[in-house]
Amino acid sequence: MKLILKKEDLNKGLQTVQKVAQNKNNNLTSENGLLIKAMNDVIEFQANDYDMGIKTIVPGIIEEKGEAFVANPYLMELTRKLPSDEIEITKKDADTQMIIKGGKLKFECLTMNPNDFNEVEILENGYSHFTTTSVVLKDLIDNTSYACATDVARPIFMGTYLDVQGDTISMVATDTHRLALKTAPLDSPIENPLQAVIPSRLLTEISRQLPTDIPEAVEITAVRSYLAIKFGNVYIRTRLIEGEFPNYRRVIPTDFQCSITVGRSEFTGAVERASIVAKDAQYNVINFVFGDGEIHLMSQNPDYGTIEDYVACQMTGEPLEISFNGKFILDILKHCHDDEVVLNTRQNSPMLVQDKGNEASVFVVTPMRTK
Amino acid sequence: MKLILKKEDLNKGLQTVQKVAQNKNNNLTSENGLLIKAMNDVIEFQANDYDMGIKTIVPGIIEEKGEAFVANPYLMELTRKLPSDEIEITKKDADTQMIIKGGKLKFECLTMNPNDFNEVEILENGYSHFTTTSVVLKDLIDNTSYACATDVARPIFMGTYLDVQGDTISMVATDTHRLALKTAPLDSPIENPLQAVIPSRLLTEISRQLPTDIPEAVEITAVRSYLAIKFGNVYIRTRLIEGEFPNYRRVIPTDFQCSITVGRSEFTGAVERASIVAKDAQYNVINFVFGDGEIHLMSQNPDYGTIEDYVACQMTGEPLEISFNGKFILDILKHCHDDEVVLNTRQNSPMLVQDKGNEASVFVVTPMRTK
Structure with missing residues (x-):
């Protein structure tokens, strides 16, 4: 095999298959490593394990056909740092070494028998x-x-x-x-x-x-x-x-007692602050009182103390007191995108959270029993 | 105690003493935590453990004198996120709670008995x-x-x-x-x-x-x-x-066989690349051949292969082959600042490394025996 590749193409190929090639959960040699294959008219990078197989084609010149099976977790770090934009990869069929050259650098990279690599199967006849x-x-x-x-x-x-x-x-x-x-x-x-x-x-x-x-x-x-x-x-x-x-x-609730519209970033800030001491406790419990014009947040940690905060909101329906895991609320808010979010709640029932102007995303979170 | 502080001053005070206040090696309660002290006309933050004591004064208004001993690893995270630039800190002498208020947020922070805090002693009569x-x-x-x-x-x-x-x-x-x-x-x-x-x-x-x-x-x-x-x-x-x-x-060598002047960034790049596979081996051994006009680097890893690279240099004296731990060489180069560095070596002897134009910094590194 003899290939001439641009450094960025080589790196893109390696980056695509890298994660699968280095799955730390694999002990099987044949499931670690990656295959560089130039047997036909394209240069292919492949990695394959029980869960996931991936292959990609990168541009480059095939001067001599061939293939190499490499299991080297440092390959990408090295190729990224090669002191040249043009890389030459050669391997004689009889050798176990593949030579990577860039600038004056020469890396004699050990390889394994390509027959031991399970190629990524192409799935056909899908239902x-x-x-x-x-x-x-x-x-x-x-x-x-x-x-x-x-x-x-x-x-x-x-x-x-x-x-x-x-x-x-x-x-x-x-x-x-x-x-x-x-x-x-x-x-x-x-x-x-x-x-x-x-x-x-x-x-x-x-x-x-x-x-x-x-x-x-x-x-x-x-x-x-x-x-x-x-x-x-x-x-x-x-x-x-x-x-x-x-x-x-x-699971998605439809019947509510109280609907709150609140500024996303103000609410996120308040939940973040209330989580600071609560996150160290077992469940990051934050108590919310959804009231007319204001949400009252309260969190406690027996070792450090109590945080209380208030955020302005608009409410329709009846006031409500309910507790949630602050981490779950923050996770949801991180995935909202509008300036305002809508919280629809009911006593002791899951809460529905959505961006105000967008119903394509739906979040549901169950309350915590605190008493 | 009643204090009015700007958020940035409070954070600066906490940041100064924080690391000592949260030394994880301490099991003694009295050596964890920090003291906020406004007993005289200044607001002082103190932290003290067996190894290091630190105190700092921050500007602010003392409306009521007092002190508080707080051991709360989340205090700084909270004060940094307080939704106001003006912070009020109050503590009644009889209470164990200190109240921190900023905007609508109120944090009732648990405190310990200030008598249990060992104040940072002022060392006098130095020799x-x-x-x-x-x-x-x-x-x-x-x-x-x-x-x-x-x-x-x-x-x-x-x-x-x-x-x-x-x-x-x-x-x-x-x-x-x-x-x-x-x-x-x-x-x-x-x-x-x-x-x-x-x-x-x-x-x-x-x-x-x-x-x-x-x-x-x-x-x-x-x-x-x-x-x-x-x-x-x-x-x-x-x-x-x-x-x-x-x-x-x-320990600083003075008698050399070979003196090399080399571009710092080119040499750093080559040592970094040669370390990529070597660092996974036991000692990150890189073999250097200092020659006329060129340094030849070589590193090996029995699992992954061999890297060879070349860097241009100027040499006086005799060519020399010697091995070093690549990590040590990189550590030194990280602390050099000139465009060029000078390497002074002798067979099987420690190498002296200096910035070309600056002799205030001296680095010595001992070679590795590889044969």
Whole structure:
């Protein structure tokens, strides 16, 4: 193999597959590392593990075909610092060493047998398929998957539910204490509805890869217990979580006693301050009194003391006293975008939070019992 | 007690004493926390532990005299976020609670008995005393103390040696593998020479406090096994390390076989790249061949491969092959400031490194045996 690549193309290829290539949870050699493959007319970078496979094509000159299987966590750090914009990569088929040259630097990089690398399979004959854009998909992921559970007790809640029906795509995540739902329209309706629970940690990695400067078409295909995601030069295959995701629509409350409109940044500031001492206590409990013209916040820590604060608001309905985990409220506010947010509550019931001018995002948070 | 302070003054006071107030190594209640004292005509913040005591005065209005002993790691985070520029602090002598008010926020902060706080003693009758500036002292600390040892096996090397004689102030630190020495002139000569070993971790904290935007006079007094450091509104008392610091002048080599002048940033880049795979190995060994017109660097990692690189240089004397710990070389280069650095070496002997145009800083590093 002999390749000539621009440094930025090499780095882009490595960066795309890096996270999967260095999954620390893998002990299998064949699931660590990455494959540089120039067997046909393109230069491909691949990484593959049980959960996720990824491959990408980068531009460059193939002077001699070949492939190399490299497991080196420092490869990217090195190539980023190479003292030249043009990089030469060579490997003789009989050698175990791949030579990377940039400027006067020469790196003799140890490689493994490429036959030991499981190439990323291309999933075909999917039962369902749709197209969206990288911007829409990233927005859906970023505004929902954070709300998933992190403990392995109920694996289904470690995933984010993708629900595509008609001309609507929805994503929803919950840890049973709070729920985040976001919906977006599809340009062309899906033929067969698609429901799948995707591990949220894979979505985080997919979100990182999705370009947002220019929206790019993303093709998603469901095949058995996998999902294939294609955009630009990148192809990703992710495992799905098996099991049934609960009916999230039933969880979203509709009957309220009190509706509050409050400035997002003022409310965020007050909840942040009230969380400062409360976060050290077991649950970061903040007590809210939603009143006419004012929200009263109160938090306590037996070791440090009590914080009280007030934020101006508009209220319709009846005043209400209720407690929430401050971290959950802050998580929600971080994902709101309008100047004002609307809080719809009822005594001892989950609270619905939405941007004032935008109903595509829905947040639900259950109150805490404090007495 | 009733005080009116500007938020920035309150935060400055807290920031000054914070690190000492929250020393995690302390289990003694009386050594954690800080004292707010307005018993006379000034508002004082104090923190004190076995190693270091610090106090500072902040401007503000004393409406009622008093004091409060607070141990709350979140106090500063809260006061920084208070929604007002004017802060009111009140505490009734009989109460254990101190009330902090800013805007609509009220924090009832639990306090301890101020009699349990050991006030920072003012050291008097020092055996030696000198004056320098905050800029000079910070520069001396930052360019030497990093080279000290971190393991407790030989406590003397965990300190930085302060050596003040005549009109010269020197600081020097070593872990026996490398040494950093920096010297500066004093405006007026010291009467009695001062030698002291200051724990380097205390110097780091002192350096953090020293103002550099405008040079401020710093008065240093040695009293028994303590040093008192005074600048602006800040008074610091530090413990010294007992024992004799070795004669550092003997360690500095003077007889060389080869002298190399090399561009600092080019050399730094090459050492950084050669360290990428070597740093994962046991000692980050880099092999250098100092030749006529070129330095050849080579590093190896049995798991990942070999890196070779070249940097242009000027040489006088004879070519030389020698190995060093790349981390030590990078540490030195980080503390060089000129465009070019000079490396003076001799086979199997410590190397002397200096900025080309500045001999106030001296770095020594011992080679590694690789064969």
